[in-house]
Amino acid sequence: MSAPDRTTAVELDAASPLAHHRDLFLLPPDVVYLDGNSLGALPRAAAVRLGHTVTGEWGHGLISSWNSADWVNLPRRVGARIAPLIGVHPADVHVGDSTTVTLFKTLVAATRLRPDRRVLVLEPGTFPTDGYVAAGVAETLGLELRWCDPADPAAALDDDVAVLSLTHVDFRTGAMYDLAGVTAAAHDAGALMQWDLCHSTGAVPVDLTAADADIAVGCTYKYLNGGPGSPAFSWVHPRHQEAWSQPITGWFGHARPFEMERDFEPATGIARMASGTPPVLALSALDAALEVFDGVSLDVLRRVSLSLTDYFIALVDERLGPTFEVITPREHALRGSQVSLRHEAAYGVVQALIERGVVGDFRSPDVARFGFAPLYVSHVDVYDAVDNLVAVMEHEEHARPAYAIRNAVT
Ligand SMILES: Cc1ncc(COP(=O)(O)O)c(C=O)c1O
Incomplete structure (x- = not known):
């Protein structure tokens, strides 16, 4: 079989409608970055903004920047930028805490909307924090946590289920649920539908309104691309907002925070998702980072993402055949924006690739993950990644003794 030709990749990039978006990011020139599904690359605008926020707004403006730079409204301003990426009204998205803390708040509030029901349903392969939080909520409120069959979540639903909470795109395999179909099944059972969109927002079109979902984080x-530890978003369908009662009732979620009243009265709308002082530096960086989506249609984003993942899978099939099991669905409708390869030495494979400047990551026990952020990953990156993967396997670089000990973050 003749070796695939790199010029095909060059031609695919030349025809890509997103080819020039890569210039909006500060990426090291000698790195193929396929880990944007874990930590997105740095948008140039975020670096500039962070500098301004630190020295200008904080350094010079000091406390007056809460008003003059409108820090106080950052959670909603940033939420409004995220809204079009998930198909919701700009006024209905809040940004503030970590995903984990947000999940706790939304799960408790959601179960309070279904007081006659005692069961939370999740799938067992969900991202661990989702399961851990659900178990904590179940224990705190005396509910039952029920694990469903990932292939058929609806089978676990009955009239005792308050909330079905799923991750839209699976962190390990990159498999994607049918957002509207599963939401409809939850509603048929009288349950609320919560989606964890960590692995889809910004890479996969999401339309929560069309799907009629209830809650998303x-x-x-x-x-x-908000940067390490940047805060999570939450969305609650407007039909639930008036009765929405999240458990961390802090002063920033009060109707009148600076009246300093003794008793809590929730703010109207999604603003009641706030708890404490917003993380201004992180929100400012995220606000600027989101500019890279200005003028980008989600359909174009999806087309480029699928072109990249299709190309990666085709090259792996052609050049590495049975060495790796592609565990990501090949059907477009079932695939997010990452491709996962199973191999018993996956950790060593990922480390050897990183040594060669190709950055993916490893998920226990045997999965090498590659994320294809369509705004900055090119087809040439894909070609070079597979070329390096072939070389790693040929020279058995993955078997180096140094890779027997895993880093703290894999
Ligand atoms: C699906 C999903 N949920 C939650 C998280 C993490 O939560 P947190 O942002 O609180 O660390 C991740 C992290 O990768 C994730 O993939």
Whole structure:
């Protein structure tokens, strides 16, 4: 079989409608970065903005910047930028805490909307924090946590289920649920539908309104490029907002925070998702980072993402055949924006690739993950990544003794 030709990749990039978006990011020139599904790359605008926020707004403006730079409204201003990426009204998105803390708040509030029901349903392969939080909520409120069959979540639903909470795109395999179909099944059972959008927002079109979902949460440091530890977003359908009662009733979620009243009265709308002082530096960086989506249609984003993942899978099939099992669905409708390869030495494979400047990551026990952020990953990156993967396997670089000990973050 003749070796695939790199010029095909060059031609695909030349025809890509997003080819020039890569210039909006500060990427090291000698790195193929396929880990934007874990930590997105740095948008140039975020670096500039952070400098301004630190020295100008904080350094010079000091406390007056809460008003003059409108720090106080950052959670909603940033939420409004995220809204079009998930198909919701700009006034209905809040940004503030970590995904984990946000999940706790939304799960408790959601179960309070279904007081006659005692069960939370999740799937067992969900991202661990989702399961851990649900178990904590179940224990705190005396509810039952029920694990469903990932292939058929609806089978676990009955008239005792308050909330079905799923991750739209699976962190390990990159498999994607049918957002509207599963939401409809939850509603048929009288349950609320919560989506964790960490692995879809910014890479996969999401339309929560069309799907008629109830609640969504998602992180902003992956495909939204907000930077390490940037705060998560939450969305609650307007039909639930008036009765929405999240458990961390802090002063920033009060109707009148600076009246300093003794008793809590929630703010109207999604603003009641706030608890304490917003993380201004992180929100400012995220606000600027989201500019890279200005003028980008989600359909174009999806087309480029699928072109990249299709190309990666085709090259792996052609050049590495049975060495790796592609565990990501090949069907477009079932695939997010990452491709996962199973191999018993996956950790060593990922480390050897990183040594060669190709950055993916490893998920226990045997998965090498590669994320394709369509705004800055090119087809040439894909070609070079597979070329390096072939070389790693040929020279058995993955078997180096140094890779027997895993780093703290894999
Ligand atoms: C689906 C999903 N949920 C939650 C998280 C993490 O939550 P947190 O942002 O609180 O660390 C991740 C992190 O990768 C994730 O993939």
